[in-house]
Amino acid sequence: xxxxxxxxxxxxxxxxxxxxxxxxxxxxxxxxxxxxxxxxxxxxxxxxxxxxxxxxxxxxxxxxxxxxxxxxxxxxxxxxxxxxxxxxxxxxxxxxxxxxxxxxxxxxxxxxxxxxxxxxxxxxxxxxxxxxxxxxxxxxxxxxxxxxxxxxxxxxxxxxxxxxxxxxxxxxxxxxxxxxxxxxxxxxxxxxxxxxxxxxxxxxxxxxxxxxxxxxxxxxxxxxxxxxxxxxxxxxxxxxxxxxxxxxxxxxxxxxxxxxxxxxxxxxxxxxxxxxxxxxxxxxxxxxxxxxxxxxxxxxxxxxxxxxxxxxxxxxxxxxxxxxxxxxxxxxxxxxxxxxxxxxxxxxxxxxxxxxxxxxxxxxxxxxxxxxxxxxx
Amino acid sequence: xxxxxxxxxxxxxxxxxxxxxxxxxxxxxxxxxxxxxxxxxxxxxxxxxxxxxxxxxxxxxxxxxxxxxxxxxxxxxxxxxxxxxxxxxxxxxxxxxxxxxxxxxxxxxxxxxxxxxxxxxxxxxxxxxxxxxxxxxxxxxxxxxxxxxxxxxxxxxxxxxxxxxxxxxxxxxxxxxxxxxxxxxxxxxxxxxxxxxxxxxxxxxxxxxxxxxxxxxxxxxxxxxxxxxxxxxxxxxxxxxxxxxxxxxxxxxxxxxxxxxxxxxxxxxxxxxxxxxxxxxxxxxxxxxxxxxxxxxxxxxxxxxxxxxxxxxxxxxxxxxxxxxxxxxxxxxxxxxxxxxxxxxxxxxxxxxxxxxxxxxxxxxxxxxxxxxxxxxxxxxxxxxxxxxxxxxxxxxxxxxxxxxxxxxxxxxxxxxxxxxxxxxxxxxxxxxxxxxxxxxxxxxxxxxxxxxxxxxxxxxxxxxxxxxxxxxxxxxxxxxxxxxxxxxxxxxxxxxxxxxxxxxxxxxxxxxxxxxxxxxxxxxxxxxxxxxxxxxxxxxxxxxxxxxxxxxxxxxxxxxxxxxxxxxxxxxxxxxxxxxxxxxxxxxxxxxxxxxxx
Numbered sequence: 001x002x003x004x005x006x007x008x009x010x011x012x013x014x015x016x017x018x019x020x021x022x023x024x025x026x027x028x029x030x031x032x033x034x035x036x037x038x039x040x041x042x043x044x045x046x047x048x049x050x051x052x053x054x055x056x057x058x059x060x061x062x063x064x065x066x067x068x069x070x071x072x073x074x075x076x077x078x079x080x081x082x083x084x085x086x087x088x089x090x091x092x093x094x095x096x097x098x099x100x101x102x103x104x105x106x107x108x109x110x111x112x113x114x115x116x117x118x119x120x121x122x123x124x125x126x127x128x129x130x131x132x133x134x135x136x137x138x139x140x141x142x143x144x145x146x147x148x149x150x151x152x153x154x155x156x157x158x159x160x161x162x163x164x165x166x167x168x169x170x171x172x173x174x175x176x177x178x179x180x181x182x183x184x185x186x187x188x189x190x191x192x193x194x195x196x197x198x199x200x201x202x203x204x205x206x207x208x209x210x211x212x213x214x215x216x217x218x219x220x221x222x223x224x225x226x227x228x229x230x231x232x233x234x235x236x237x238x239x240x241x242x243x244x245x246x247x248x249x250x251x252x253x254x255x256x257x258x259x260x261x262x263x264x265x266x267x268x269x270x271x272x273x274x275x276x277x278x279x280x281x282x283x284x285x286x287x288x289x290x291x292x293x294x295x296x297x298x299x300x301x302x303x304x305x306x307x308x309x310x311x312x313x314x315x316x317x318x319x320x321x322x323x324x325x326x327x328x329x330x331x332x333x334x335x336x337x338x339x340x341x342x343x344x345x346x347x348x349x350x351x352x353x354x355x356x357x358x359x360x361x362x363x364x365x366x367x368x369x370x371x372x373x374x375x376x377x
Numbered sequence: 378x379x380x381x382x383x384x385x386x387x388x389x390x391x392x393x394x395x396x397x398x399x400x401x402x403x404x405x406x407x408x409x410x411x412x413x414x415x416x417x418x419x420x421x422x423x424x425x426x427x428x429x430x431x432x433x434x435x436x437x438x439x440x441x442x443x444x445x446x447x448x449x450x451x452x453x454x455x456x457x458x459x460x461x462x463x464x465x466x467x468x469x470x471x472x473x474x475x476x477x478x479x480x481x482x483x484x485x486x487x488x489x490x491x492x493x494x495x496x497x498x499x500x501x502x503x504x505x506x507x508x509x510x511x512x513x514x515x516x517x518x519x520x521x522x523x524x525x526x527x528x529x530x531x532x533x534x535x536x537x538x539x540x541x542x543x544x545x546x547x548x549x550x551x552x553x554x555x556x557x558x559x560x561x562x563x564x565x566x567x568x569x570x571x572x573x574x575x576x577x578x579x580x581x582x583x584x585x586x587x588x589x590x591x592x593x594x595x596x597x598x599x600x601x602x603x604x605x606x607x608x609x610x611x612x613x614x615x616x617x618x619x620x621x622x623x624x625x626x627x628x629x630x631x632x633x634x635x636x637x638x639x640x641x642x643x644x645x646x647x648x649x650x651x652x653x654x655x656x657x658x659x660x661x662x663x664x665x666x667x668x669x670x671x672x673x674x675x676x677x678x679x680x681x682x683x684x685x686x687x688x689x690x691x692x693x694x695x696x697x698x699x700x701x702x703x704x705x706x707x708x709x710x711x712x713x714x715x716x717x718x719x720x721x722x723x724x725x726x727x728x729x730x731x732x733x734x735x736x737x738x739x740x741x742x743x744x745x746x747x748x749x750x751x752x753x754x755x756x757x758x759x760x761x762x763x764x765x766x767x768x769x770x771x772x773x774x775x776x777x778x779x780x781x782x783x784x785x786x787x788x789x790x791x792x793x794x795x796x797x798x799x800x801x802x803x804x805x806x807x808x809x810x811x812x813x814x815x816x817x818x819x820x821x822x823x824x825x826x827x828x829x830x831x832x833x834x835x836x837x838x839x840x841x842x843x844x845x846x847x848x849x850x851x852x853x854x855x856x857x858x859x860x861x862x863x864x865x866x867x868x869x870x871x872x873x874x875x876x877x878x879x880x881x882x883x884x885x886x887x888x889x890x891x892x893x894x895x896x897x898x899x900x901x902x903x904x905x906x907x908x909x910x911x912x913x914x915x916x917x918x919x920x921x922x923x924x925x926x927x928x929x930x931x932x933x934x935x936x937x938x939x940x941x942x943x944x945x946x947x948x949x950x951x952x953x954x955x956x957x958x959x960x961x962x963x964x965x966x967x968x969x970x971x972x973x974x975x976x
Contacts, residue, residue: 007930190926190927191922191924191926192926193925193926193927214920214921214922214923215918215921215922217922218921218922221922238924238925238926238928239926239927251929254928254929254930254933255928260930262930262931266931267930267931268930268931268933268934270933275934277931277934300934306937306941309937309940309941309944310933310937313936313937313940314928314933317924317928334955335898338898338899340898353921355924356921356922356923356924357898357920357921357922357923357924358923358924358925359923359924359925359940359943360898360920360923362940363940363943363944363947364898
């Protein structure tokens, strides 16, 4: 039996936020009932290929899964459990936006078997939330966390975004303090990334809004490391902190390169050297599943070189370390001296500064073919 | 021969670029029915693709026009200061010149310089105003200006519109009436002047020549006097305007000769051709082509070095002025130090290498040739990296030019300021009219190579014009400025500049490189130095963030592809010590263009 992660994509949102380039849509809610049925149908279609698997984690993400009514989400998990071998004690996460949940709906989700709640808090600064085009106010996050506790969730994550235009270090510090005060088991803090194919990306390209300053984002990252660290959270991946034992097992699976099955529009799957992904447009996805054929939009088979690259850049995102074998000792020494890597029994581990420069570490540490002459002669 | 020597006229057109020389040539081809109207295309004689795009005639050509029983040979002259010597040889093949001036713009420096060359060569000058159809034309004033210049009464100045053809017939008449027939005995030993030389991939070296005396038959055994090379020549012919073989060329005639040679260096412009075995004196005025400007050319892909060498070897067959030697740069790898007649020649060669041979090149900033005394020995420096560092040398000499600048008098102050800033020495100044001044300066060639022309144009709103000729060497207080990245000198960025300009140059280069070089994992000092003395410093702050914030599921494939691209990009980086420098930073930092270079 192989341990596999199950990802389920719900592509619906109440509104689209300007920075987001996920496969998510506002105004397609009338497709929701068909879509939930299709997820189960897709699971049945692919189940035979995963006969040797047991699913140790489930992650229902989006989009905003909680735009679906609790009944749909209850039925969804029940049906998936009936079709696929999901462990009884699997980590089952659902993503939610604070304004889409209350104690009643959360209670039903908890009872249905969702054990981990990931809330899109993003910020506790009204201006920042407005600039992110988020539909909630800062108080809604606290209300949602308290509701989750009452509903029985003992594993809650808050998602944060930093480096928004107009957000200063002081505002970010307040957001971190407010986050810590709510006592979540897990915090994900993401530097705002400008994606070209988003409204925000176009505004930045047109010079209407400034691109985030990477040095300011680096300062904010250091603040997060400092404050979250002091509050007892362990920094275990570039953008993720958790109280010991509450690391997200599903996400660790990605970085450890365990296999995963993705269900839903645009979801990706991986197993061995194979990578494939579903059709992105929800209607195309529905049409394919309803016609009884796997909704695959594309696939590739990684070469050993690509696997090596993937392994390295994923492992270097975490503090699990890479083996120094086969690496140029001079390069390693340079990175250690520069304070980006440290030597540990587990291997080479990125420092906190190193985590913020993972791309550089990956490019420096992957064996390269000889380059343009360093010294001619 | 059908046409006696007394009915031959050899002439050229002296004009500034854009003053209508090629259009006038088109009208002459039409009027004399040398090209029928339906076969006509604009700027017929500017054959090479490159020439047509740039609007500049690089290769002189001679075309035979027949009119009223006369043979009129129009010898085209190169229109750029880089090719002054070639111009002088074209002029030496003529008895007369049409001095063509735009009625709106008036005389320009280059026209004037070439006019002086023509007059000094003893040519009869026919002053002609062109573009009299244009609304902005000021024929009366220009007529005065032109008449005063050539020392003839205003009524001897002709007026034409090369565009409409107005006045062109009268001009042809004047060519016949005013320009003397050539002289020379058909029975004398052959002496023919090469005024242009080209390489044809099928037929080898073709020279354009003017027979001074004697007769040049087809398929003769010939000899070049300067190179001493003998060859079994093939056909002779005339351009009418397509190549048309003839049995022989007699005294005064102009045409081409298929030499049977495979290398233009053996049949150089200015050389004298005779028949093998005859003893004659060479015609006066031959000069070896001498490169004035040098730069390093490096393949962007190190593996293209053999291809670059092959391309240069092939260009050299058709370009007698091109010289090069291998060069090794710490920063740029293997390449060549290449010598050119001037900046235009440099640009043409680069473009041909890139376009015709598909090479991607990195060129260092151009420099002149210095004469440096060191340890009691005189050395020639063609590469700034070889200039003694830190003032460890004796007397240094740099090439200077005699520059002619014509400017509207309103911009005289700006022109004088520029020339003074650029270490110029005023020779004299003449008012051509109350509105236009001719200024002569002796200027370091290095200043011209830097950005003098662009500055002249921008400070006079494009109205001033410049021409110059080599004027020997002169002592100068020059130093080598090095650029260091993280303590490592980058040889490709070394430059030889005047001591007083060193600080400014150093500051500009360091500022520029700070912009061009991406941040590294550590702080990088960018310094400019004279010897061991640092004169400017900038710091490229260490990069702090380079990571994808989210990396789950589908992000992983996307991220891997990005990294694969980045990895390929990294393989194209040049490494200087510990610092990775993209190709583009070298190209940008070394670019010579209207805006880019530090000025």
